[in-house]
Amino acid sequence: MAACTPRTHEPLFRDTLREGGINQYFFDMANIREHCSWVHSKQAEEATQKAKDIVRMSVARTVGLEPLQEFDLPMTKVALVVGGGLAGMTCALSIANQGFEVHLLERDKELGGMARRLRTTLDGLDVQGFLRDLVRQVYRHPAVHVAHGATITDVSGYVGSFATTVRYEAGLKVIEHGVTVLATGADEHRPTEHLYGEHDRVMTQLELEARLADGDDGVAASSSLVMIQCVGCRTQERTYCARVCCSQAVKNALTLKQRSPDMNVYVLFRDMRTYGYREDAYRKAADRGVVFVRFEQGGEPQVEPQAGGDGLSVSVMDPILGARLLLEADHVVLSAAVVPSAGSQELARLFKVSSNPDGFFQEAHVKLRPVDFAADGVFLCGINHYPKHIPEALSQAHGAAGRAVSLLAQDTVTASGSVCEGREQACVSCGACITACAYGAISFHDTPVGKKAVVNPVLCKGDGLCCAKCPTDAIRLKHFTNEEVLDQIDAALAGP
Amino acid sequence: MCTGRVDLSFIFHAFRKGADGVIIGGCWPGECHYVTEGNYDALGNLHLARKLLGLVGVDPERIRLEWIAASEGSRFAEVMSDFVSTVDGLGPLGLPGAEDLDRRLEAAERVIPFLKLVEREKLRVPERSEAAYNELFASEEVDRLFRDLVAEKLLTSQILALLRLGPRAAGEIAESLGLSPAEVSAGLGASSRQGLVTYDVERSCYALA
Numbered sequence: 001m002a003a004c005t006p007r008t009h010e011p012l013f014r015d016t017l018r019e020g021g022i023n024q025y026f027f028d029m030a031n032i033r034e035h036c037s038w039v040h041s042k043q044a045e046e047a048t049q050k051a052k053d054i055v056r057m058s059v060a061r062t063v064g065l066e067p068l069q070e071f072d073l074p075m076t077k078v079a080l081v082v083g084g085g086l087a088g089m090t091c092a093l094s095i096a097n098q099g100f101e102v103h104l105l106e107r108d109k110e111l112g113g114m115a116r117r118l119r120t121t122l123d124g125l126d127v128q129g130f131l132r133d134l135v136r137q138v139y140r141h142p143a144v145h146v147a148h149g150a151t152i153t154d155v156s157g158y159v160g161s162f163a164t165t166v167r168y169e170a171g172l173k174v175i176e177h178g179v180t181v182l183a184t185g186a187d188e189h190r191p192t193e194h195l196y197g198e199h200d201r202v203m204t205q206l207e208l209e210a211r212l213a214d215g216d217d218g219v220a221a222s223s224s225l226v227m228i229q230c231v232g233c234r235t236q237e238r239t240y241c242a243r244v245c246c247s248q249a250v251k252n253a254l255t256l257k258q259r260s261p262d263m264n265v266y267v268l269f270r271d272m273r274t275y276g277y278r279e280d281a282y283r284k285a286a287d288r289g290v291v292f293v294r295f296e297q298g299g300e301p302q303v304e305p306q307a308g309g310d311g312l313s314v315s316v317m318d319p320i321l322g323a324r325l326l327l328e329a330d331h332v333v334l335s336a337a338v339v340p341s342a343g344s345q346e347l348a349r350l351f352k353v354s355s356n357p358d359g360f361f362q363e364a365h366v367k368l369r370p371v372d373f374a375a376d377g378v379f380l381c382g383i384n385h386y387p388k389h390i391p392e393a394l395s396q397a398h399g400a401a402g403r404a405v406s407l408l409a410q411d412t413v414t415a416s417g418s419v420c421e422g423r424e425q426a427c428v429s430c431g432a433c434i435t436a437c438a439y440g441a442i443s444f445h446d447t448p449v450g451k452k453a454v455v456n457p458v459l460c461k462g463d464g465l466c467c468a469k470c471p472t473d474a475i476r477l478k479h480f481t482n483e484e485v486l487d488q489i490d491a492a493l494a495g496p
Numbered sequence: 497m498c499t500g501r502v503d504l505s506f507i508f509h510a511f512r513k514g515a516d517g518v519i520i521g522g523c524w525p526g527e528c529h530y531v532t533e534g535n536y537d538a539l540g541n542l543h544l545a546r547k548l549l550g551l552v553g554v555d556p557e558r559i560r561l562e563w564i565a566a567s568e569g570s571r572f573a574e575v576m577s578d579f580v581s582t583v584d585g586l587g588p589l590g591l592p593g594a595e596d597l598d599r600r601l602e603a604a605e606r607v608i609p610f611l612k613l614v615e616r617e618k619l620r621v622p623e624r625s626e627a628a629y630n631e632l633f634a635s636e637e638v639d640r641l642f643r644d645l646v647a648e649k650l651l652t653s654q655i656l657a658l659l660r661l662g663p664r665a666a667g668e669i670a671e672s673l674g675l676s677p678a679e680v681s682a683g684l685g686a687s688s689r690q691g692l693v694t695y696d697v698e699r700s701c702y703a704l705a
Contacts, residue, residue, distance in 0.1 A: 464501030
C-alpha cells in the first residue's frame with residue numbers, strides 16, 4: 001500500500017486484511033506522504049523519483065514478510081492507581097464506577113495530595129469542599145481499596161497481569177492487577193533564592209494562599225507586597241514553564257486587592273501566561289490596580305532586607321523604562337516552580353516508563369496517545385505529566401480511566417507478533433542479547449547442548465537491540481528481520 | 497524497532513551495494529520513549545563502524561549518526577543537506593578500483609561477528625552517556641585493541657576474501673592488499689595454523705583450505 005500515513009491508516013488496512021482472512025503481517029505500507037510528498041511539495045519531479053524508491057523498498061521488504069501469530073494474554077480485571085490526589089482519586093472512582101476493582105495507593109497518611117494546599121480556584125470555587133466530597137466518595141466506594149503510607153517496592157509482569165509489591169501502613173502486600181495508572185503528582189519547588197527560608201516575610205504562593213485562607217491578617221494588612229514569577233523555572237537548570245503560577249499569582253493578587261483595596265501589589269513577571277479565559281482575571285487584576293512589571297532573564301529582581309525596617313527592598317530592571325525600579329515590600333511572594341515529585345524516577349524505573357529531560361512523565365504520543373505510556377497497560381494523569389490546573393488534571397484523569405477501562409473490559413489483550421525469537425542451533429551462549437534487553441525478556445534455558453537464549457514473547461517489545469548485538473544472528477526480530485532490512489537496502493540502492 | 501537495531505552489517509552492506517555514505521538518525525539521548533535507550537547502542541555501533549571503515553581504507557566521515565527528534569523536520573533537512581555536501585566533497589566511493597574495495601568491505605563484513613564478541617568482552621561502556629561512549633572509543637586502549645585483535649582478524653579475512661578468487665602466491669597477496677611481505681607472512685602463518693589456508697608446495701602458492 002503506497003498512500004497516506006501508516007500511523008492512522010495502517011491499523012485500518014491490517015483490520016481489513018484480518019477480516020478477509022489474511023494474516024495482517026503480510027501487509028506493508030510505503031509512507032509516501034510524510035516521507036515524500038509533504039516534505040518535497042515544491043520538487044515534483046524528484047519527489048516522484050523518491051516515491052518510486054520508497055515503493056520499491058517496500059515491495060522488496062514485502063517479499064520476505066511472514067505470517068505472524070499474535071498472543072492473547074489474560075486480563076486481570078483490577079486496576080492499580082498510584083497517587084491519591086485529585087487526579088488519582090478521580091481516575092480511581094471513574095474506573096470503579098464502571099464496574100472494576102481499583103487499588104488506590106497514597107504515599108501520605110491522607111488522601112488529597114497537592115489539592116490539600118489549594119483553597120480556591122481562580123473562579124472562586126471551593127477546592128477543600130470538592131476535595132472532602134471526593135475523599136468521602138472514595139472511602140465509601142466498595143470497589144476502591146485505599147492503602148495509605150504506601151510505597152511500591154517491586155513491580156513484575158506486564159499488561160493484563162502485573163504483580164506489584166506494596167509496603168504500606170498495615171504491612172506488605174502483593175497486588176495483582178491488569179492495568180496501572182500513575183497519578184503521582186508533583187511538588188512545589190523549594191526556592192533557594194530571594195531570601196526564601198532566611199527572611200520570615202518571604203513565602204511561596206501556596207504559603208500565601210494558606211495564610212489568606214486561614215485568616216492571617218498580617219499579610220492582608222501589608223501596605224505593599226511584591227510577587228516574583230518564574231522562580232526556579234525557565235532557567236538554565238529548569239527550562240520549562242510551570243504554567244500554573246501566573247494564574248496562581250493573579251488569583252492571590254485579586255484576593256489581596258479584595259481584602260485591602262489600598263494595598264500596593266506588584267507582580268514582577270517575564271511573560272504572563274494566564275492562558276484561555278484566565279486572561280480575563282489578569283485584566284481584572286490590572287483594572288483593580290495590581291501593577292505588573294516585566295523583567296528579562298539576566299535582570300532578575302534582587303531582594304534584600306529593608307534597611308532599618310522589618311520588610312524587604314526589591315530592585316528590578318524594567319526594560320521598558322530602561323531604569324531600575326526600587327520597591328519597598330512588607331512581604332515578598334515567590335511563584336515557585338512545579339517540580340516532579342521525589343520518587344517519580346524510581347517509579348518510572350519500576351514500571352519501565354519514560355520521563356522527559358525535566359523529569360516529568362512522558363506520554364507515548366502527545367496527540368495520538370496522550371494518556372498512554374509507551375509501555376502497554378500503563379497510563380498517566382495529573383501533574384506528574386506537566387503542571388496543570390485542576391480542571392485539566394481532572395479531564396485527564398477521566399481520559400486515563402477511559403483508556404484503562406478499555407483494556408479491563410476485555411477478557412484478553414493482544415500482544416504484537418513482531419517480537420524476537422531465538423534460534424537455538426546458532427546460539428553460542430555469549431549472553432550479549434540478555435544484557436541488551438531492558439525488558440528482561442531473554443533468558444538462558446538448559447538444553448542437552450548447553451545453555452541457549454530464549455525470548456519470552458510477552459515481555460519483548462520488539463526493539464531489536466539484541467539482534468544487533470548477537471554475533472551469530474541467532475536471534476531475529478520478526479517482521480523486521482535482517483533479510484527484510486537488507487532487501488530494502490538493496491532496493492534503495494538498486495536505482496530505478 | 498530502535499536505532500540500536502541498526503546492525504553493523506546493514507552499514508557495510510549498504511557500502512558494498514554502492515552507497516557513498518550512510519546516515520543513521522536516532523532519538524536524542526535522554527528522550528527515549530521506552531526505557532531501553534538503544535540510541536547509546538547505536539552510538540557504540542557508530543564508533544565500531546568508523547574504526548572498521550578506517551582499517552579497510554574508507555573515510556570514516558562517510559558514516560554519521562545524528563540525533564533528530566520526530567518534531568525536528570527542519571533540523572532533519574539541514575542535517576541531510578550537510579551530510580550530502582560532506583559526501584559530495586569526499587566523492588564517489590571506490591572509484592577507481594571498485595573491485596578491490598568490495599573485497600575489503602567484504603572482509604570487514606566478515607569480521608563483524610568477531611567484533612561483536614570483542615565489544616561484549618572488552619568494550620563495556622561504564623555508563624549510558626555520550627561523553628562516556630566518546631571517551632572510551634577515543635582512548636588509546638581501544639585503539640590498541642583494534643590493532644591487536646581486530647586488525648589481525650581483518651587481515652585474515654582479507655586474505656581469505658582474496659583466496660576465494662583463486663590461489664595466490666604470497667607476493668601477489670601482499671601486492672593486492674597493499675601490505676608488506678612481512679605483514680602478509682604473519683597473516684598467512686596465523687591463517688595456516690588456524691587451518692583456514694593451505695600452502696600448495698607444487699605451485700608454491702596459498703589456497704583456501
